[in-house]
Amino acid sequence: MFTNVGVQGTDLAALFNAVPNPYVILTPDFIIVGMNEAYLRVTMRRREDIIGLSVFEAFPSDPASASNRMLRASLERVIRNRAREDLPFIPYPIQRPDGVMEMRYWSATHTPLFEPDGSVRHVVQHTVDVTELHNLRISLGANASSPALLIEGEVFDRAEAVQQANAKLDRERQRLQTLFEQAPAFTAVLRGPDHLVELANAAYLRLAGDRPLVGLTAREAFPELAGQPVLDALDRVYRTGEAFVAHGLSVMLRPAPGLPPEEHVLDLIYQPVVDADGSVGGIFVQGQDITEQRRAEDALRERELELRKLNESLEMQVAERTRERDRLWRLSGDLMGVCREDGVLEAVNGAWSDLLGWSESDLLALGFLDLVHPEDVAATRAALARSREAPASPRFENRCRRSDGTYRVLAWTLAADTGRLYIVGRDMTDQRLTEEQLRQSQKMEAVGQLTGGIAHDFNNLLQGITGSLDILRRRVAQGRTAELERFVDNAMGSATRAAALTHRLLAFSRRQPLDPKPVKINPLVLSMEDLLRRTMGENIHLELGLADGLWLTLCDANQLENVILNLVINARDAMPDGGRLTLETCNAHLDDSYAARVPGVTAGQYVCLAVSDTGTGMAPDVIARAFDPFFTTKPIGQGTGLGLSMIYGFARQSEGQCHIYSEVGAGTCVKLYLPRHRDGDAAPSGAPGPEARESGGAGGVVLVVEDDRVVRGLILEVLRELGYAALAAEDGQAGLDLLMSDRRIDLVITDIGLPRLNGRQMVDAARETRCDLKVLFMTGYAETAAVAAGFLEPGMTMVTKPFAVAHLAERIRAMLEPAQP
Structure with a gap:
């Protein structure tokens, strides 16, 4: 060796x-x-x-x-x-x-x-x-x-x-x-810009003709795809990070090495897999081969076209039409039949036996309603009744039993004539399964719902650090050392807050076995307050009702933070137009009678954490499935359906309980019960308070509106060094109050994301009376995105955080000096 x-x-x-x-x-x-x-x-x-x-x-x-x-x-x-x-x-x-x-x-x-x-x-x-x-x-x-x-x-x-x-x-x-291997949809995971096949299930290998795939790039594994759009689509998804969805896509694939390619019709989705740094690291591939279904549909359309042509010369072709209908009856993959108004079958075509496995004699003996799933009988009986009252009955679906006891989903069309019902059913089982699988693939989103707010917070913290250090360097160069400690403290404070935020983000993203320790829930909730407010947005009011003398509980604090964040995100999503979110804690005693009524509950003392919203609420059938994995009522791509199931799993692993109380239109309350623990301790955390100030100087007058105290102080310091008078406000409403006064204001420097009123709302209101007001926006988000969206108007410009103090000074001079005498 x-x-x-x-x-x-x-x-x-x-x-x-x-x-x-x-x-x-x-x-x-x-x-x-x-x-x-x-x-x-x-x-x-x-x-x-x-x-x-x-x-x-x-x-x-x-x-x-x-x-x-x-x-x-x-x-x-x-x-x-x-x-x-x-x-x-x-x-x-x-x-x-x-x-x-x-x-x-x-x-x-x-x-x-x-x-x-x-x-x-x-x-x-x-x-x-x-x-x-x-x-x-x-x-x-x-x-x-x-x-x-x-x-x-x-x-x-x-x-x-x-x-x-x-x-x-x-x-x-x-x-x-x-x-993964047994999934009926073909599924694969590709990695890197060359789309190296890392995983492929059995259905994917069958589609590829059972050729070797794993370890090869897409172009090596499928050389016949050269010049076909699927490879370009892979490159585009990897390059842009945008999913690719195709329905009925025609693709030429070799059924085996050495054989000529054959056409396959696919329903297909390429979903980008985003790495921890936000870049696309691979692509999740999933789809369904609908070639046979498309061929059947094409064949059916061809048959229907033939029938229309026959109708144009009805008298001359009656005999031929009858033979064609007989042929269609025999060969169609759709279920065709004739039954009495009470549902007793009188005639069926061969597709019934092919799909359901029953012989013709068994079908005629059983009757139509005998095949229908018990839960669907009432709806089917109602559809049969409607067909007798209207010449064309709307389509309906039900589940019909096969001879082996399994069920297929069928879509039916009925027509009544002379006391009989003519029925046609199409097997929709595979299509419904494909639709469900496509929806599931789109639910594989990361926990990226906090990305924008976190980026804004980090850029504020970075601005506090880099700005303080920049001013520190300038003061040292000027020999002004009297106030250096203040800027060092500002930089250290911002760095400490950044480290705390990083620690919390890592705790939220960690996947690990539970590490139960004694926890005080009230200080934990208070330490998350700023993050929760940022998550909810400005149109949702957060209320905390934390009980005094709250007991300790024994659980994994990191996982509890993740549970609270998930509950708050769910509540936020249930209030798209704003509302009130209440987070409460209390001590609770669940007695024997309660434990007897609720399965899985052990009587005893618990710490209760309740998250309530004034949102849309849930119906009883939704509540019944809310803890099921992958169940979600959110639109495709906006929810994994795993949040509540993970919360329920955490509660059960912690020997606790989770219950949902909700009413449609009135809101939802989710209560988490964790067992009382009689030993241990947990440390609280706090947050700094707000600040408002005004400073003066010579030259033009500049209003600074910024909710971050350190960043606001840095900008005021720059203005003093440049010789400008400065006004300061800590939120949009305070800034608007100054702008609506008769004070001279030559320039507004404002953050876009502000409490109460955002920066743009404040400026729009002020320009009603100050038409020529100059505005320098600050943002922690992408400047190009705002500009591309038509955000900036004449007299406005933008600087992105973090920025150098010298760069800020140049922007201020460029906007004010032309207006100076």
């Missing part, structure tokens, strides 16, 4: 062999290609006996045993995730030199080594034999009081807990992999 390579005179191979810790090096296929002497000693093996063997051949064990599966699963995760993994404690048998199998206990770390292209080249296993330590712990029993042994016991307990969690995660991954 190693050769002598001089690195400043060091023999790396000798150094590797001299290390006292055991190491072994494996290929991605788990073949042993190198090890040091410490590894040979601890495993009681010779190098020539195990080199070139799989680690499972060198150290055989029952493949079905927990030890074998645990080791294999850890190595596979390292290859798949390309990340290090620890096995804190794993029992694994080792054959001694005398041939006796001995159970040993190990602690192992698996670390990937990478190729230049990022793929895993080797896996380094560092393993430690902890058998004697484990046996000592067992032999001393529960009465061992040595501090070292107590710590060691805690280590083993924690290791076992970690292993159990890893095993649970691995089972969940296997379940999701099975669902």
